Structures are given as structure tokens and as C-alpha cells.
Amino acid sequence: MRALGIILAGGNSGRMHELSNKRAIAAMPVAGSYRAIDFALSNMSNSHVQKVAVLTQYNSRSLNEHLSSSKWWDFGRKQGGLFVFPPTITNDNGFWYRGTADAIAQNLTFLRNSHEPYVVIASGDCVYKLDYNKVLEYHIEKKADITVVTTEVTNPDELDRFGIVETAEDGRITNLQEKPLIPSGSLISTGIYVIRRRQLIELMEQAAEEERFDFVKDILIRYKDAKQIYSYKMDTYWSNIASVESYYRTNMDFLDKNIRNYFYKEYPDVYSKIDDLPPAKYNPGAVVKNSLVSSGCIINGVVENSVLFKKIFVGNNCTIKNCVILNDVHIGDNTYLENCIIESRDTIRPNSKYVGEDGKIKIVVQKDDRFSIG
């Protein structure tokens, strides 16, 4: 195999508010039946990258649970496999991952002991399909040192979350600014990189020695003129979920038939852990319009323009509008929910009302004991 994979899944973001209180962003449930990291993992598997390391740090319990078996993405192999690397204390290191580059630098042994000539680096919080082999071919053709996958972001409000890329005619990156206040364009870095393994080891050793820890600032920006860094522009769907607004919008995007078909029906498939839940059940009183409903749901009320994740119980006489409801939520009778994200394993008491006012999204975290309420 030509490349091994590294997925950066250790991050947290204040922009996720309460949603990141109990899990890493890479473990966020997305699109009804998946978790964010499933997209990067499935892309790796579908691109025949057989050896993948997931670097975790922040709040990784739920991510570890999701990755407890590698068979869902077909990584249960003798050749290669799925490796989860949290930071560890060693003889010569006592630090957490102090940045993206440091996370890779602390796992150089993994890189040194591999024989694949290239490395695909991806982040675990993006929703997309990409054949990394195409990027690799481009990388080889351009004789690049590093290839950065880029995309156009259409929503100007989101630009300040990303690295803005400027390129020359031939695709070489001429300028890269990390989260600038005034963006110079709308072409952004997706956080997906292809790089020769030996080159990466060399850069990481250098960075570690100089105590530089951030891959974007200390590698891409710092080496932009010294190395050949190229932009591979992808023009298919790509979304980063690391803010409440974009998380909500990404889920709602799946109500669009084209996006749904692109991810759910077109080759290749996106894989995820199988939960063995029964089919969704519609009881008398269920009225469901323009919504996604996952397995294990039991619906007795009204659901409109919403995304229901797995195993959600909707009580009698409920009305749910424009909501994203995460896994295993019990919604008591006569409840009204609008413009909300309901945190997983919530129990919403009967007769509750939660509304996100003025188009704002309200995050509902409700930890009542399910069995103590009537």
C-alpha cells in the first residue's frame, strides 16, 4: 500500500458549547446514523489506506467506545489495522499533545516503523467523501512536498474558522493565513494533507526540536516558500461540524435529496458501527414530514423538518420542528420542541417546551432520570 493514514481526533472547540462537554468532536453523531469520524475512516478504507492511526486526547471516552472494534470500517486486518493513540507519558516526554504537529511528533515511532511511502493526514470532524488516491496522484504529479486539500466555502460567516489559501495558476500555495479577521478569499484548507512519510518525519523532528507544535502555523505557513506546497481543490460536498451552527446545518443538509443520495446511495458507502436496533416504528398519532428517522425510533407525535438519530421515543401529542435529536432520547407526551439540538440520552419531561428563538439554535441538555418520571 502506498499510504498510511493519520486522523487528528483530539480536538475540542468552544464553538460547540455544551455539545462537547461529553465527547470529542470526532465522536459527534452526524446525519442520523453516523459519527463524524466515520467519514474520514470510511474514506481511508475506501481509498485502500489499510493502516490508520487515530490521535485522540480531549474527552475520548465516547470516541474510544465507537472505535472499540475496527471491523466496521474493515480495518481488522493482519496487514495494517486501526490504531488509537492517546498521549502517553514516556521516558522523554511528559506532555499532553500540545498541538497537531506535537501529536504527530509524539507518535514518530509509528511513522518510523511503517514502510508506506506516503501519509494521508485528515481530521475527524469533517463530513465528506474523498478518494485520497486522487490527491496522492496529484501530489506525485506536482512533485509536491505537501499537498493541502482545499475547498471553496460559500457562507462568508464561516470563513473566520478556517485557514485561507491563495494559490498560483499551477496550484502552488502562495499564501496561507490561519483564521484571519479579514479573509482574502474563500478558498480554505480542509485539514487534509498528503505528504511523503520521510518528509513528515524530518519536519516533525525539526519542529519538536524547536518546540513548535502546530501543523498549520509551524509547518504549512512557516515552510510555505521553502517547500513546494500545493493545493488540491475538491469540489464535492465538504463540511466541518466544529461549531453549533455548522453542526446543525450539516445535519439539515441531509434533508436535501442530492446530498442524501450522494452520501447514502452513491458509491462508495460510508460505514459505521452497527447498533442492532429494530426498524423505526410509527404508531397511531405519528405525523412525520420531511425528516430523517433512524433505526430504533418509536414515534407517536408530529415531527417536521428534523433529523432523528437512533433510538428516539417521541411521546403522544408531541410537536417537533426543525430539530436535531441525538441518540437515545426519550421525549415525554405533549412536548413542543422547535429549533433545538437535543443532547443524546436526554429525557424530556412530559409537557415541556423548548424553542430556539429568532432562528437561534437552542441546545437542550436534560438529565432527568428516565425511570423516575411518570
Added chain:
Amino acid sequence: MIKKEMIAMLLAGGQGSRLGVLTSSIAKPAVAFGGKYRIIDFPLSNCINSGVDTVGVLTQYQPLRLNTHIGIGIPWDLDRNVGGVSILPPYEKSKNSEWYTGTANAIYQNLKYMEYYNPEYVLILGGDHIYKMDYESMLDFHKQKKADVTLATIPVPIEEASRFGVAITDAEKRILEFEEKPAQPRSNLASMGIYIFTWKVLKEALIELSDQKGCDFGKHVIPYCHERGSIYAYEYNGYWKDVGTLQSYWESNMELIDLIPEFNLYEEFWKIYTKSEVIPPQYISEDSVIERAIIGEGAEIYGQVYNSVIGPGVVIGENCVVRDSIIMKGTVIGENTVVNKAIIAENCYIGTNCELGVFDEVPNSWKPDIYNNGMVTIGENSIVPDRVKIGKNTAISGGTTIDDYPRGILASGENIIKAGDRV
């Protein structure tokens, strides 16, 4: 050294001809059930939930779907280093090569498989019932009674007992006598076709009866053991449904959509596992209406669904009306089509502007004992062209074109069979 206390042998080679075109190209245990499952998922899940981790699945009739479904047993956690699930088809021998000629003969031909695991007990299962049963508590009973054979039985209403084989027992539950479909039943304990044998007893009986033609458990092995040893009746009290006929298959599917179904798939305890090929959520459109239904993953509903069981990946087009029907995985129903009381198997295409299950009821001209109750039955991979009307008690199998429908009509009681074994 390899040692398993109890291994299971699951008889999955039968065709199930009473399911008509549903089994024209797949074995009965592979038939879809309850939206996302297949019939064999129930005994397989029971095995793993009961702690039985070694299962031989005996296949013969049309095994491809079963083989791909079971694979190496991952969905049931039956991918084991020692044990797990093994598919056991009939095989050629230096002499005496033969198909499985009877249930016990099939087990006999796999004596070596069982010997390899060095078991103390062997559990014999069928693949045609929907139930959740703890085989471990049956084994406890077997051990406690020091039985040679234990037969699982279920109490049935005495007036229905004449449809079953019943066991007459003493107070200790030891079986004194068997009656096969008795006119005047003296007991209401019906045999479920599930046996636990002490391995030595089974081995001895199978070898002794190896020359018996079409050697069968009910007809030969059990009477043989009854003469020589002790057979006890274990009483199971729970949901147990035969899905061997189209009517009972349809009924037990429909029971799942009751408000609180008697057979509850939503319990955390005793999960039923299956191979999930479709992961995404289902999409319910703006204009759809769904009343009382269960719907599998990845289905897309644009029309109206009443009282139905819809499998994974099914597409119900705009303005469709689907009532009292079972639609299996991957089938597409074109726009403006009305479906009344139909069983439509996997990967079918039903055209636009069709009407299924219309006209007055007429008994089926070919197999009235199979296709009845006003149902439309369509076998897998069938195609029904646009704008046709299909009557009640009908069967369709294969890719049909408008030429197969005189004046665009398939009258009640008629059939179009263009694919699969004409059975």
C-alpha cells in the same frame, strides 16, 4: 484441547414450498422478516444469547442468500477462533454421495463436525419459527432430568392441538407417548421441533439408523430413543410463531406493528441480531402519510403507508398508497401505485400507476392452498410494468412486461411465473 458443552445444529436446508414464490430462489430461513431481519436471525440470535457459540448451519436448497447473510457470523458474534458458525452443505464422499435426505440424515452426514467439538449435548434447531428462547434453561432442565433427549414443547389451545405433534407426559414431564396430528388430542403440549440430545445418545442413534431412508428426527430418531431411553418435555411459554405459510407469515409480520406488540423487538434484553447492509436513516417526505408501520433503514417514503412492514432501502413513490402489505428490502414502488394486502419480496420494481390487490376474490387457479386470503405475492427481483391491475390471490415471479397482462390486467386467482423454480 477443544471442548464445548453444547453445540447447535441448525437445519436450514428446506425450501419452504408453502411460501410460494417467496422461496422460489432462496431457502425459507433466508426469507426477510419484520422489516430488517431474516427468519434465521431468530434461532441464531437465540443461540448466542443463550451462550451457544458453536453453530453448524445445514444448507441444501438455494443456499446463496443464506451464505452471504451468515458470512463468518460477525453480526451474531459467531466469528470465533474455536467454534462460531459453520455452513455445512452436503458434500461428495468416496462412496455413498448423497443429498441430505432427511433431517436426521443431514445431521448424520456431519457427525465429524460434531465430534470435532467434543460436546456433551447437541441442540437441534429448525429455521422456520419466530421466537426468543433461552436454550440454556432448556439445557438446565435436560441436565436436571438426566434425560437422553429433551423436546421443547409449547402449550397450545386444545382445539388447535390436532394440527401439531403432541407429547403425552407424566407428572415428571417424562414423555410417555407421542401423537402426530391426533384427531382427539390427549395433551396440548405441541412439539416445537427443537431437541437437546445427550451427544452419546444422538451419535449412537444416528449410526444405528444410518441405513434408514430419509432418516427424520420426528419419524425415526425420536421413536428410536423413546424405545431405549428417556425423553422429557421442556415447556416453553412465550411467543412462538410458525411462519411456514403465506398467511401465518403475513400475520406475524403484521403483529409487529401493534401498539405494544406481543413479540417485542424493542426490548433491550435478548436482542435480535442481523446483518445490516443498509446503515443510513430513512427519509420521510413532506407529502407522506404513515399510519401504523415499521420501516427499515434507508427507506424513502414519498407516498402513503398504512398498516405495513417496510424493509430497508425501499422506495415508496409519490402518491402511492400501500396498505396491509409487506415490502422487502430494496424494492421500489413507482408513483401513483396502489398496493393492497401484498407481499413483495426483495429488489422488485413495481411500475407507476398500478393497482395491486383489486377485483373480487377468486381462488388461485394453480395453488389455491398456497395463494389465498386475497393476497398478492410477488417473488424477488420481479418487475411489474406501469399501469397494470393485479387481482387478489395472485402470484408473480420474474421480469414481467405489459404483454403478460392481457388488457393490462392480471385477474384474481391468476399467476405469472417467469423466474425461479416453478414449485
